[in-house]
Amino acid sequence: xxxxxxxxxxxxxxxxxxxxxxxxxxxxIGALTRRNLMRIKEDPESMFDAVLMPIVFTxxxxxxxxxxxxxxxxxxxxxxxxxxxxxxxxxxLALAVGTGLNSDFQTGVMDRxxxxxxxxxxxLLAKIAAxxxxxxxxxxxxxxxxxxxxxxxxxxxxxxxAAVGLSLVFGMSIVWISMLLGMSLKSxxxxxxxxxxxxxxxQFGSSIFAPTDTMPGWLQAxxxxxxxxxxxDASRSLLNGEGPVAHPVMIVLIWSAAATAIFAPLAVARFRxxx
Amino acid sequence: MTGIATAPNTRGTAGNAVEVQGIVKHFGTxxxxxxxxxxxxxxxxxxxxxxxxxxxxxxxxxxxxxIKPDAGTAFVxxxxxxxxxxxxxxxxxxxxxxxxxxxxxSGYENLYLIGRLLDLPRREAKARAVELxxxxxxxxxxxxxxKTYSGGMRRRLDLAASMIGRPRVLYLDEPTTGLDPRTxxxxxxxxxxxxxxxxxxLLTTQYMEEAEQLADELTVIDRGRVIANGxxxxxxxxxxxxxxxxxPAHPAELPEMARCLHEHGVTTATYSADTGLLAVPIAGExxxxxxxxxxxxxxxxxxxxxxxxxxxxxxxxxxxGKPATAADQPAQPVEETVA
Numbered sequence: 001x002x003x004x005x006x007x008x009x010x011x012x013x014x015x016x017x018x019x020x021x022x023x024x025x026x027x028x029i030g031a032l033t034r035r036n037l038m039r040i041k042e043d044p045e046s047m048f049d050a051v052l053m054p055i056v057f058t059x060x061x062x063x064x065x066x067x068x069x070x071x072x073x074x075x076x077x078x079x080x081x082x083x084x085x086x087x088x089x090x091x092x093l094a095l096a097v098g099t100g101l102n103s104d105f106q107t108g109v110m111d112r113x114x115x116x117x118x119x120x121x122x123x124l125l126a127k128i129a130a131x132x133x134x135x136x137x138x139x140x141x142x143x144x145x146x147x148x149x150x151x152x153x154x155x156x157x158x159x160x161x162a163a164v165g166l167s168l169v170f171g172m173s174i175v176w177i178s179m180l181l182g183m184s185l186k187s188x189x190x191x192x193x194x195x196x197x198x199x200x201x202x203q204f205g206s207s208i209f210a211p212t213d214t215m216p217g218w219l220q221a222x223x224x225x226x227x228x229x230x231x232x233d234a235s236r237s238l239l240n241g242e243g244p245v246a247h248p249v250m251i252v253l254i255w256s257a258a259a260t261a262i263f264a265p266l267a268v269a270r271f272r273x274x275x
Numbered sequence: 276m277t278g279i280a281t282a283p284n285t286r287g288t289a290g291n292a293v294e295v296q297g298i299v300k301h302f303g304t305x306x307x308x309x310x311x312x313x314x315x316x317x318x319x320x321x322x323x324x325x326x327x328x329x330x331x332x333x334x335x336x337x338x339x340x341x342i343k344p345d346a347g348t349a350f351v352x353x354x355x356x357x358x359x360x361x362x363x364x365x366x367x368x369x370x371x372x373x374x375x376x377x378x379x380x381s382g383y384e385n386l387y388l389i390g391r392l393l394d395l396p397r398r399e400a401k402a403r404a405v406e407l408x409x410x411x412x413x414x415x416x417x418x419x420x421x422k423t424y425s426g427g428m429r430r431r432l433d434l435a436a437s438m439i440g441r442p443r444v445l446y447l448d449e450p451t452t453g454l455d456p457r458t459x460x461x462x463x464x465x466x467x468x469x470x471x472x473x474x475x476x477l478l479t480t481q482y483m484e485e486a487e488q489l490a491d492e493l494t495v496i497d498r499g500r501v502i503a504n505g506x507x508x509x510x511x512x513x514x515x516x517x518x519x520x521x522x523p524a525h526p527a528e529l530p531e532m533a534r535c536l537h538e539h540g541v542t543t544a545t546y547s548a549d550t551g552l553l554a555v556p557i558a559g560e561x562x563x564x565x566x567x568x569x570x571x572x573x574x575x576x577x578x579x580x581x582x583x584x585x586x587x588x589x590x591x592x593x594x595x596g597k598p599a600t601a602a603d604q605p606a607q608p609v610e611e612t613v614a
Contacts, residue, residue, distance in 0.1 A: 019361075020361070024394060027391065027394070028391075028392055030391075031388055031391035031392055032388075032392070034388070035377065035380060035384070035388050038379075038380055038384055039377070039379040039380065042379040042380070042420045042422070043379055107375065107377075107378065108371050108375030108376075109375050109376065109377050110375075111341060111369070111371055111375050112369070112375040112376075112389070112436065113392070114340075114341055115339045115340065115341065115364055115367065115369045116364060116389070116392045116393065117361055117362075117364040117365045117393070117394075118392050
């Protein structure tokens with residue numbers, strides 16, 4: 001934004017400091033996060049993805065496909081698939097942000113925010129804060145359900161928290177892409193459509209749901225570069241205590257940093273320009 | 276108290292809440308604003324009257340820092356719209372053409388949120404929300420989501436939201452467009468109350484009647500240019516405060532009636548074969564009597580007469596000698612780039 005410069009005035013005039021302090025910024029982000037959470041109360045369907053998806057996916061994959069994998073060893077498949085599902089939780093939820101942002105622009109509420117004396121990034125950061133809480137809830141539901149089905153944590157709580165954290169870090173880097181989509185496409189439906197179009201091949205063309213060694217060569221090549229595979233592998237190693245940890249974690253962090261470095265400035269610039 | 280503007284007049288002439296000079300704004304090749312000048316004196320209401328596409332909303336968006344002008348200067352409460360947007364935002368309240376409230380939040384939560392964003396402490400934000408809900412007769416609906424509100428209730432909530440920070444200057448962008456007459460009157464009552472309490476208001480409207488009800492001064496804008504401005508009384512004298520509508524018994528006589536009035540020096544008479552009405556702007560009682568006398572004296576059979584406040588079209592006709600035409604450009608561009 002422009003910094004205010006004081007025009008030469010005939011008499012000394014008290015110039016208010018236009019900058020918004022850290023505590024004010026945090027207060028604004030807090031108030032806007034509260035708004036995002038209050039919206040859920042009126043629109044409980046918006047929580048379906050966070051609450052039901054982990055349950056539906058777990059049931060579907062463990063019981064529908066689980067029997068056909070690992071020579072019918074469902075327990076082995078649970079240990080394989082559930083960490084992968086945990087890994088992608090942050091990302092699937094992140095994609096909901098764009099839809100929400102799009103509808104804020106459709107209604108006039110964004111104009112209201114933009115005429116208030118608040119930092120322009122507050123609105124975006126509050127979206128991320130609310131999404132983080134949603135992703136945490138979703139992860140908790142997934143893990144509770146998984147443990148009920150007999151999933152075994154073979155390492156410890158620190159590794160579990162690390163896996164959840166990694167999923168969130170990756171998800172929060174995807175949030176910027178989602179925001180960019182939300183501000184670039186015309187309608188909320190279009191945002192949702194494009195998000196799904198990107199999400200589905202990424203999810204299934206990875207090692208989340210099935211080992212990649214039976215896939216044809218070209219698909220294996222894709223799964224290797226797909227960051228979701230690395231994410232699933234990292235999560236698997238963290239929860240099951242076998243396989244390398246440092247390498248896949250590193251790759252995921254690099255992807256996250258790269259996505260944030262590229263898309264966060266684009267999203268913020270787009271947000272400022274948007275009328 | 277924080278969140279309330281206590282702005283020193285750093286620039287601009289004392290006594291003017293809004294000062295606009297030579298504001299130009301292009302969207303692509305169309306000139307939405309083509310050198311607009313206007314001033315709104317502290318504590319008064321200025322109505323910005325014009326047809327769709329005249330540039331009214333664009334000007335309000337410039338003055339509320341949503342878009343930047345390409346040329347010209349504008350000060351609101353002494354703050355420069357381009358160089359001091361953050362301070363300026365503390366001095367203004369905006370109610371747009373559409374209600375800019377969060378539909379999924381209750382009336383109370385909407386107002387509380389704005390209070391917090393204006394840095395009111397929790398307790399004060401709460402008290403202010405309750406106070407404004409009461410004042411705008413929304414207390415009963417306070418806990419319901421705004422999406423369940425009627426059009427008038429939403430508009431009232433929107434007005435309440437723009438008043439949380441007790442702004443020195445309020446922009447009301449077509450506050451009654453699309454409302455039924457009863458709801459429109461509710462909104463007018465509220466605006467009059469705010470003005471009585473000392474707010475400075477910039478009101479945009481397409482209705483002469485609305486301007487007459489609410490404003491002290493009037494600026495008429497067309498295709499991004501100011502074509503007339505002055506006190507309501509002055510312009511009324513120019514335009515004719517009222518319009519006489521005559522319904523002849525034989526619509527075929529309409530052209531003859533108009534010609535007859537022209538011969539007697541009443542050149543602003545118009546007629547429409549579609550409505551079967553002859554319309555004559557009237558400056559005063561004497562003129563009214565004269566027109567009736569002329570028509571009666573020629574022996575035209577008259578089925579009915581009525582008087583009404585002139586329409587935007589009639590105002591334009593009186594000022595420019597040609598009818599208002601909506602500019603062939605979108606009223607609100609989807610997006611543009613801020614330099």
